[in-house]
Amino acid sequence: MESILSGLRAAVFIVIALLLCGVIFEIAGYSAPLMFESILDGAFLRRGALEQALRWALPLFITALGVVISFRAGYFNIGGQGQFYMGAIAAAFVAEWLKGSPAALVIPACFVAGMAGGALWALWPGILRIKSGADEVITTLMGNFIAAFVLVYVTAGPLKDPSGSGQQASSRPLDAAYRISNSLGLSPTIIIIAVLAGVLVWALLNRTSFGILAGLSGRNPTMVEWQGARVWRIGLASFLISGALAGLAGTIELMGPNGRLAGGFLPGHGFTAILIALVANLSVLGTAVAALFFGGLASAALFLPILAGLPSAAIDIINAAISLFITAKSGFIDRVARLGKGQWTKS
Amino acid sequence: MESDHETLLKCRELTVRFGEVTALQDVDVSLEANRIHAVVGQNGAGKTTFARVVAGLVRPDKGEVRMNGSAIAPGNVAASRHSGIELVHQSFALPPSFTVAEAMQFGADGGGLYSRSALERRWQSHLDKLDIQVKAGQRIRDLPIESQQAVEIARALVSDAKLLILDEPTAVLSPEGAARLFDQVRHLRDRGVTVVLILHKIREVLAVAETVTVLRGGLCVAGPLETAQIDSERLSELIIGSSSDELDDEDRAALTGAATPAHLHAAQTSEGIPVLELKNVSTRRDSDGPGLDSIELSIRPGEIVGIAGVEGNGQRTLVRTIAGLSHVSEGTVGLNGSDVTQQSLADRRSAGLRIIPFERNVEGLSLNSPLWENWSALGLLRKPLFAMISPGGFRRDCIGALESWDVVYADINQRAGSLSGGNAQKLILSREIDEAAKLVIAAQPTRGLDIGATAFVWDALRAARARGCGILFVSSDLDEIFDISDRVAVMVSGHIQAVFEPPFEIGRVGAAMTGAVQ
Incomplete structure (x- = not known):
């Protein structure tokens, strides 16, 4: 009941954000109804649109699951972007080293490496936070920039594609045998991985000691400490799992639709994932729904210029408006809920 | 006598509701000028709310406050102060x-x-x-x-204050400190200040006040009575009411501070291995107050040891040290005969340590988490971190436990923060006092609880003692400590100043609390 209510609340805020964007675009001289129609069309209705929506939604879903875990445990790991990059980079290196080996060996090895890469990129902010209290918001954010530079270095250095002549450096393409999807980016393998990740994370959060304790400690670490928990273990585990999931998404993007690393690819992935987790109010099922919605928006971005004459950056504006409303909602709702209740005082 | 004094403060039909709770109901009180008035009642009786309404901090839903015959704008601090009303809060707000x-x-x-x-x-x-x-x-x-x-x-x-209200001023004082405060209060009265003392000890009321007003459950059950014409038994009845007839006389006396309880239960302690043994334990000073200074303390099975002392004299550090959450710089901590100085709280808990912590809402419960999760934390921690669990099983166990501990709740998934103080404390008791408990630390377990819940907590601790648990009972309320403890240790500045055996004398224990060498 409560989760349905919070889902409705999020939906209301998204609608308000969309209406606001409509007004703004209308003022700017575009047709708002046409814009909404093309978004809906480009996201889900047009032939192939749903596949495109899923293509974007599935990796976002996986990274957002990681965000759900760390946020539930009370750690604001906003370094999904960096962990996503580091996962992709680690997988790319392993694919390069094992070149020529059978796909049955290379593909699993790449996934292990990708998840390990993401986990390691979340490990150091986790250790800094737990051992010295360094704010993980700062360190994981910094980690994003560092990872982006490492990506540029890797694509322009060790893994540089010598034949590439474009403006953007990129790595040597993966062997076709190692790809898990074509460049459209949707395949049974990816769907299975995403569903498996969703089920496992749901079970982790709802059917293991870790899940319940992480929820308790995310809301009140002191209480859990007084129960005799080693809170640092719960915290570090949540950082590692969260990073591993972002790394998994990075690996999927590398071995599926992209087939290679490109400097600065998908720069908004990690932040959209945070937005998805927040819209979903940190529920796994909600995350799946929200990921599909934002995947649809990403798919619509391709069609907007053609159908409504809007730049595809319009989708970024819509995303920003939604994130503004979603981040504002908790504080606002709390204040409204407090009104009239008065303040309970001890007597 | 009555005509000697003019009425200074007149409250009419004061009613305050917080949500569904009625904190004050049609309270009519008239207080005369130049006298010392006491307002007494148990926790939750509405004393503090009354003080806050008069001081303009709480706006009453109904009723009015008059000073010298003229009405004060309700819920307006400036107006109250302007008319000469000043309130000194329970917890001070001076910038350190x-x-x-x-x-x-x-x-x-x-x-x-x-x-x-x-x-x-x-x-x-x-x-x-x-x-x-x-x-x-x-x-x-x-x-x-x-x-x-x-x-x-x-x-x-x-x-130019005319009416000074002191909200539970003795809660932070030793008995001697309270006596000095009362001298100060009389001195103020002689200078023309009318004083209202919010108190909950009959002993203190009779020692200082000229009139007493009793609140119970938000109602004014007795208007200003001349203290000269009332005895402590009658007052005790007024404060507790007839609802708690099952309380024995000692518990009644302890609840109201009517008289020092005569400690009757003989120390029936066995000579078994101590469940707790602190040898020469010292810690460093920290933000909670002074470090422990060479603490020697042992608790045998089936014994309740009370820790008395003015708050801030190392009681919190003592509890954290036994829990293993403070670094011991010297000495050893023993549980059930084995040295656990280097062991974590998890290990100590598996050896039978249970804690009812000082801060119910911070250390004891996660207020925004469901009841069953709060209750299950201890059980979950006994399993490996990534073990599969059955939430249904935990919920069922939790429902059973909450039922047998008389916790009133609506839904096992409701937030722990939505429980009343007494039910929240019962939830903690139901988690901490289990079969395997050997040493229970009860840190201020009745603070802020009403009569029924307080008596419930005492009974639960006595039942645990009867089963052979050792209990460390920390409180700043001497009446409560005397009533329940088999031995009392007094802490001053992180040191155990003195240990007393029954019968306890409030004078001697009080003297030890101020650091006097016995």
Whole structure:
């Protein structure tokens, strides 16, 4: 009941954000109804649109699951972007080293490496936070920039594609045998991985000691400490799992639709994932729904210029408006809920 | 007699509701000028709310407050102060890094440019006039709690206060400190200030007040009565009411502070291995107060040891040290005969340590988490971190436990924060006092609870003792400690000043609390 209510609340805020964007675009001289129609069309209705929506939604879903875990445990790991990059980079290196080996060996090895890469990129902010209290918001954010530079270095250095002549450096393409999807980016393998990740994370959060304790400690670490928990273990585990999931998404993007690393690819992935987790109010099922919605928006971005004459950056504006409303909602709702209740005082 | 005094404060039909809870219901009180009035009642009776309404901090839903015959704008602090009402709160709000003079100036009118010496001269003379032995240049954090309270009172009297309300002023004081405060109060009365003391000990009421008003469950059950014409038994009945007839006389006396409870239960302790043994334990000073200083303490199975002392004398550090959450710089901590000094709280808990912590809502419960998760934490921690669990099983166990502990709740998934204080404490008891408990630390377990819940907690601890648990009972309420403990240790500045065996004498224990060597 409560989760349905919070889902409705999020939906209301998204609608308000969309209406606001409509007004703004209308003022700017575009047709708002046409814009909404093309978004809906480009996201889900047009032939192939749903596949495109899923293509974007599935990796976002996986990274957002990681965000759900760390946020539930009370750690604001906003370094999904960096962990996503580091996962992709680690997988790319392993694919390069094992070149020529059978796909049955290379593909699993790449996934292990990708998840390990993401986990390691979340490990150091986790250790800094737990051992010295360094704010993980700062360190994981910094980690994003560092990872982006490492990506540029890797694509322009060790893994540089010598034949590439474009403006953007990129790595040597993966062997076709190692790809898990074509460049459209949707395949049974990816769907299975995403569903498996969703089920496992749901079970982790709802059917293991870790899940319940992480929820308790995310809301009140002191209480859990007084129960005799080693809170640092719960915290570090949540950082590692969260990073591993972002790394998994990075690996999927590398071995599926992209087939290679490109400097600065998908720069908004990690932040959209945070937005998805927040819209979903940190529920796994909600995350799946929200990921599909934002995947649809990403798919619509391709069609907007053609159908409504809007730049595809319009989708970024819509995303920003939604994130503004979603981040504002908790504080606002709390204040409204407090009104009239008065303040309970001890007597 | 009555015609000697004019009515200063007149409250009519004061009613305050917080949500569904009625904190005050049609309270009519008239207090005469130039006298010392007491307002008594148990926790939850509405005493503090009454004080806050009169001081303008809470706006009543109904009713009015009149000073000298003229109505005061309701819920308006400035208006109340203007008419001469000042309130000294239960917990002080003096900035610790300020000097006394700065704190007083800040409270008086805030702005302006002053030289340090002018400021100190101004306030020193004010303090001297009130006979308060504090130097205006001292920092608040360096003052003992009694002096901080005196500064609060002095600050309240900066303006021309006619009515001074002190909310539970004795809660932070030793018995001797309370006696000194009462002298101060009489002194103020002689200077023409009317004083209202919010109290919950009959002993204190009879010692200082000229009239007493009793609140119970938000109702004024007895208007201002002359204390000269009432005895402690009658007062005790008024405070507790007839609802708790099952309480025995000792518990009644302890609840109301009517008389020092005669400790009747013989120490029936076995000579088994101590469940707790602290040998020469010292820790460093930290933000919770002084470090422990060579603590020697042992608790045998089936024994309740009370830790008495003014708050802030190392009780919190003692509890954290036994829990393994404070670093021990010297000495050893033993549980059930084995040295656990280097062991974690998890290991100590599996050896039978259970804790009812000081801060129910911070250390005891996660208020925004469901009841069953709060209850299950201990059980979950006994399993490997990534073990599969069955939430259904935990929910069922939780429902069973909450039922047998009489916890009133609506839904096992409701937030722990939505429970009342008493039910929240019962939830903690149901988690901590289990079959495997050997040593139970009960830190201020009845603070803020009403009569029924307080008696419930006492009974639960006595039942645990009967089963052979050792219990460490920390409280700042001597009546409660005397009633329940088999031995009492007094803590002063992180040190155990003295240990008393029954029968306990409030005078001797009180003297030890102030650091006097026995």
